[in-house]
Amino acid sequence: MAFNVTGELYYDLDGQLAEIKRQLRQPNGYPFNPVALKRHLQMAIEGKLNECMRAFLTWKTIKLRTGLKTGDDFQKAIEAEGMKVGYWVDKFTSALAASDKEKETELIKVAVGDFFKKGATRKDFYERAIELGLALCPIEVGPQLRLQYKDQPEGECLIIATEPIVFTMSALGGMPNCERLLIVEHNVDGQNDGQWLNTSFFTLKKVLNPDDTFIFVRNKR
Secondary structure: HHHHHHHHHHHHHHHHHHHHHHHHOOOOOOOOOOOOOOOHHHEEEHHHHHHHHHOOOOEEEEEEOOOOOOOOEEEEHHHHHOOOEEOOOHHHHOOOOOOOOOEEEEEEEEEEHHOOOEEEHHHHHHHHHHHEEEEOOOOOOHHHHHOOOOOOOOOOOOOOOOOOOEEOOOOOOOOOEEEEEEEEEEEEEHOEEEEEEEEEEEEOOOOOOOOEEEEEEEEOO
């Protein structure tokens, strides 16, 4: 898969830089020209990052700004398709700022393990994705993906990479403050089965599993 290739490229680059640092710490290390070394490293890094960015294949293209503007609009449209909306979703959709001009957006699917084989915090994972040319999604990607992904495989759960919504203790009935992200999932567990637009806990310092899969958009700047 392309993202495994991306991950390996990055690990390889990390290994090369670590070896250079090791050599430079040797008391009798080889002589080097600092200017030439800096130029060489810059070229190597840019080459690797360019390879990584080319490896991000578009997973799916969806339409945004299709005329649905409010959280209520999206909830009615999702439920009309026989899909379900989770309890906290309105906290996200109330922040929507959709305009009237329709546009297509390329979505990129990336698992945490594609960058970090043993998992990582959301902070580190987001930073690595952005460094490699991806961008966080606008909130509208969540409900639009739910509407436009009717053939989602059973058991799949996709996390929408956005800034989280922070819930206070009062909103959670006395629970500690927490951060939630939108998820697009196809449940197969009894009473909660079906296709959902839902939310789940993803605090900044929570260590994500390598198989947690996020949706980003391509940064076209």
